[in-house]
Amino acid sequence: xxxxxxGWWGAPLAILAGTLRGSAPFLFVSLxxxxxxxxxxxxxxxxxxxxxxxxxxxxxxxxxxxxxxPVLAPWLGVLAAGCAGMVLGxxxxxxxxxxxxxxxxxxxxxITFGSGVAFFFGKPFIQPDAPQLPGIPLGFWSSxxxxxxALRICPLFVLGVIxxxxxxxxxxxxxxGLFVRAVGDSPDAALAMGVSTTRVRMICIVAGSFLAAIxxxxxxxxxxxxxxxxxxxxxxxxxxxxxxxxxxxxxxxLYASLLFGGAQAIGPALxxxxxxxxxYLFNASPYILTLILMIATCSQKRTLTGxxxxxxxx
Amino acid sequence: MLxxxxxxxxxxxVVIPVAALLFALILFGIFCFFVLLDPKNIGQSIAQVFQVxxxxxxxxxxxxxxxxxxxxxxxxxxxxxxxxxxxxxxGLGIIGNEGAIVVGGLAAIATGLTLGNITPLVSQVAMxxxxxxxxxxxxxxxxxxxxxxxxxxTISSLLLNYIAIALLNQLVNGPMKDPSxxxxxxxxxxxxxxMLGSIxxxxxxxxxxxxxxxxxxxxFLIQHTTFGFAxxxxxxxxxxxxxxxxxxxxxxxxxxxxxxxxxxxxxMVEVAAVHGRANESLNANYGYSGILVAFIARHNPLAxxxxxxxxGGILASGGILQRNYQLPDxxxxxxxxxxFLVVLYSESLYGRFRLFRDRPAPPPVAPLATAPPSLSA
Numbered sequence: 247x248x249x250x251x252x253g254w255w256g257a258p259l260a261i262l263a264g265t266l267r268g269s270a271p272f273l274f275v276s277l278x279x280x281x282x283x284x285x286x287x288x289x290x291x292x293x294x295x296x297x298x299x300x301x302x303x304x305x306x307x308x309x310x311x312x313x314x315x316p317v318l319a320p321w322l323g324v325l326a327a328g329c330a331g332m333v334l335g336x337x338x339x340x341x342x343x344x345x346x347x348x349x350x351x352x353x354x355x356x357i358t359f360g361s362g363v364a365f366f367f368g369k370p371f372i373q374p375d376a377p378q379l380p381g382i383p384l385g386f387w388s389s390x391x392x393x394x395x396a397l398r399i400c401p402l403f404v405l406g407v408i409x410x411x412x413x414x415x416x417x418x419x420x421x422x423g424l425f426v427r428a429v430g431d432s433p434d435a436a437l438a439m440g441v442s443t444t445r446v447r448m449i450c451i452v453a454g455s456f457l458a459a460i461x462x463x464x465x466x467x468x469x470x471x472x473x474x475x476x477x478x479x480x481x482x483x484x485x486x487x488x489x490x491x492x493x494x495x496x497x498x499x500l501y502a503s504l505l506f507g508g509a510q511a512i513g514p515a516l517x518x519x520x521x522x523x524x525x526y527l528f529n530a531s532p533y534i535l536t537l538i539l540m541i542a543t544c545s546q547k548r549t550l551t552g553x554x555x556x557x558x559x560x
Numbered sequence: 561m562l563x564x565x566x567x568x569x570x571x572x573x574v575v576i577p578v579a580a581l582l583f584a585l586i587l588f589g590i591f592c593f594f595v596l597l598d599p600k601n602i603g604q605s606i607a608q609v610f611q612v613x614x615x616x617x618x619x620x621x622x623x624x625x626x627x628x629x630x631x632x633x634x635x636x637x638x639x640x641x642x643x644x645x646x647x648x649x650x651g652l653g654i655i656g657n658e659g660a661i662v663v664g665g666l667a668a669i670a671t672g673l674t675l676g677n678i679t680p681l682v683s684q685v686a687m688x689x690x691x692x693x694x695x696x697x698x699x700x701x702x703x704x705x706x707x708x709x710x711x712x713x714t715i716s717s718l719l720l721n722y723i724a725i726a727l728l729n730q731l732v733n734g735p736m737k738d739p740s741x742x743x744x745x746x747x748x749x750x751x752x753x754x755m756l757g758s759i760x761x762x763x764x765x766x767x768x769x770x771x772x773x774x775x776x777x778x779x780f781l782i783q784h785t786t787f788g789f790a791x792x793x794x795x796x797x798x799x800x801x802x803x804x805x806x807x808x809x810x811x812x813x814x815x816x817x818x819x820x821x822x823x824x825x826x827x828m829v830e831v832a833a834v835h836g837r838a839n840e841s842l843n844a845n846y847g848y849s850g851i852l853v854a855f856i857a858r859h860n861p862l863a864x865x866x867x868x869x870x871x872g873g874i875l876a877s878g879g880i881l882q883r884n885y886q887l888p889d890x891x892x893x894x895x896x897x898x899x900f901l902v903v904l905y906s907e908s909l910y911g912r913f914r915l916f917r918d919r920p921a922p923p924p925v926a927p928l929a930t931a932p933p934s935l936s937a
Contacts, residue, residue, distance in 0.1 A: 290714075294897075337901070341901060341904060341905055344905060344907075344908040345908045346907050346908050346910065347904055347905065347907050347908050348904075348907075350653050350714060351653075351855060351904055352901070352904055354655060354851060354900075355852075355855075355897060355900035355901045355904055356897075356901070357848075358848065358852065358893060358896050358897040358900055359894065359896075359897025359898065359900065359901055360897070361890075361893060361897075362890050362891075362892075362893030362894035362895075362896065362897045363894060363897075364890075365888065365889075365890030365893060366888050366890040366891060366893070366894050369888040369890065480722060483718060486714075486715060487715045487718075487719065490712070490715070523734070524730065525730075525733075526726050526727075526729035526730040526733060526734075527726055527727070527730050529726055529729075530722055530723050530725075530726030530727075533719045533722040533723050533726075534719075534723060536715075536719055537716060537719045537720070537723070540711050540712075540715065540716065541705060541709055541711055544709050544710045544711045544712075545709065545710050546707070546708060546709060546710040547710070
């Protein structure tokens with residue numbers, strides 16, 4: 247209805263709205279993965295973290311709404327998601343640093359385990375409603391309802407947009423950022439500096455999982471805004487690809503996430519204006535886009551610029 | 561075949577995975593204990609945990625009926641596991657099993673529907689060939705991208721999973737849709753006559769034979785042929801393999817294509833023996849469970865066949881846990897995750913126990929039977 251009144255402008259507006267709504271999970275998982283990979287380990291298991299985060303946020307928001315009120319409850323949920331993510335991150339960090347254990351395999355195991363835990367404990371919360379996170383109405387200047395709803399953004403998204411440059415600054419200009427980069431690029435040099443590789447990687451993986459779990463909280467508490475087993479459409483799995491695409495740079499993670507959020511919105515946006523052939527293929531556009539970008543930018547001859555030196559080595 | 565040299569390391573290769581499975585079983589028991597915990601009656605909760613174990617065993621292997629159920633599930637798992645296990649011997653981490661199963665199933669149904677009511681044998685062979693080809697091209701492309709463009713094979717195969725599922729959804733909702741399938745969009749069903757039959761005297765379809773055969777052939781290919789030796793050498797050390805003049809690129813693409821065709825065949829088995837049509841049941845997680853099977857089996861095709869039967873049993877017991885203990889169906893997923901994590905941890909235990917260390921009497925021979933270090937060691 248709403249889109250009809252503004253005619254064909256509905257499609258670009260819907261894509262803009264979809265970008266603003268849909269890119270936050272991509273942003274959080276890619277920032278989390280970026281932090282993890284900068285320390286020289288991969289975490290393929292962020293899909294499990296994302297789902298567990300989404301489930302715990304929704305469950306806590308639902309359970310505490312009576313005691314702390316519907317305004318505070320979702321924020322408690324976000325916090326709970328972060329804590330749940332840190333627990334999974336700890337398991338990953340500990341296991342992937344055992345001798346001879348491959349970090350990619352641990353990640354795939356964590357996808358199974360994390361989604362299993364999320365579906366197991368999330369079963370009772372599929373039906374009930376939980377209080378949602380508020381939106382910031384940036385579209386107040388417009389009298390058109392679709393514009394207003396398109397420009398309503400979640401504070402968590404704003405938080406993510408702030409974290410991206412902060413993390414960039416952290417890697418570039420702080421002492422701790424240097425430690426992380428040293429551990430990721432050359433563990434021997436880090437050892438010579440007197441930095442514990444194990445501890446730095448532990449902190450980075452746990453913090454990265456915390457961020458990814460916040461992305462999960464966004465999924466269940468803002469958009470799509472409910473908990474079900476299909477709440478994630480693979481955003482966590484895309485994290486590794488996103489970070490490669492962003493060349494391990496937090497600022498570019500932000501741009502990449504916006505691009506992917508936009509690509510994800512193409513299918514529904516076209517459907518909204520009546521183009522619904524190839525709807526399912528358009529839904530796969532983030533994946534097709536990544537594949538094409540990777541084919542175009544990778545090379546057999548050299549490793550990618552910006553890749554941490556110790557990534558993929560034991 | 562059977563020599564007693566290095567019996568200690570051979571024993572280690574059996575004892576550690578079995579111990580890991582047992583430990584995962586204990587962890588799962590503790591998990592169930594806390595879930596089923598009744599603070600007033602702890603004794604009863606403990607008893608219930610043992611009942612859960614009993615139910616899993618009964619539902620998986622307890623009777624001829626349940627054993628057949630298990631074997632039906634094990635067939636696609638074996639084929640799917642090969643999709644990860646074969647490239648792993650070359651040091652590649654392929655996780656595109658799900659996608660290859662889906663395209664294999666699509667190719668099979670398209671062929672079967674096109675051929676229509678002809679001699680079942682011709683139709684089945686054509687469907688199998690189409691599925692082999694489709695899966696082979698799908699994962700072979702991953703190998704080619706890896707070789708020619710340096711694209712990380714784990715990521716590209718993962719992306720292809722999503723693309724394959726989108727393709728499936730597009731086809732069953734569009735050009736291939738049977739208008740009478742309303743709730744669950746599907747293709748037209750295969751003619752009853754060309755469906756894959758059951759092994760005489762059982763309800764188990766011939767897919768099991770395909771799976772066992774594929775595992776045996778893969779084992780022979782990897783362990784007892786020059787091709788397999790070359791692949792294992794390249795998996796152990798790519799630089800050395802290049803210097804020795806091995807065609808690493810060809811090996812990569814060929815192994816990936818073979819792996820993909822195994823998974824594609826799994827899709828054909830699911831379509832032609834179980835569902836009779838293609839719909840979203842085709843991506844029923846056999847792909848991801850196959851990865852688990854491959855890792856537990858340490859990428860050994862024969863071990864994969866055994867592990868697939870074990871895991872098929874666990875998958876088959878999901879319904880019982882839900883009915884008898886009100887445990888959600890995700891319980892099986894938690895169990896799988898625990899097994900996977902513990903098995904990965906057990907990788908770090910190899911060589912740690914003196915008991916399993918070979919005594920240095922005969923001149924040491926490189927243990928070629930183990931998987932390449934980049935993936936599992």
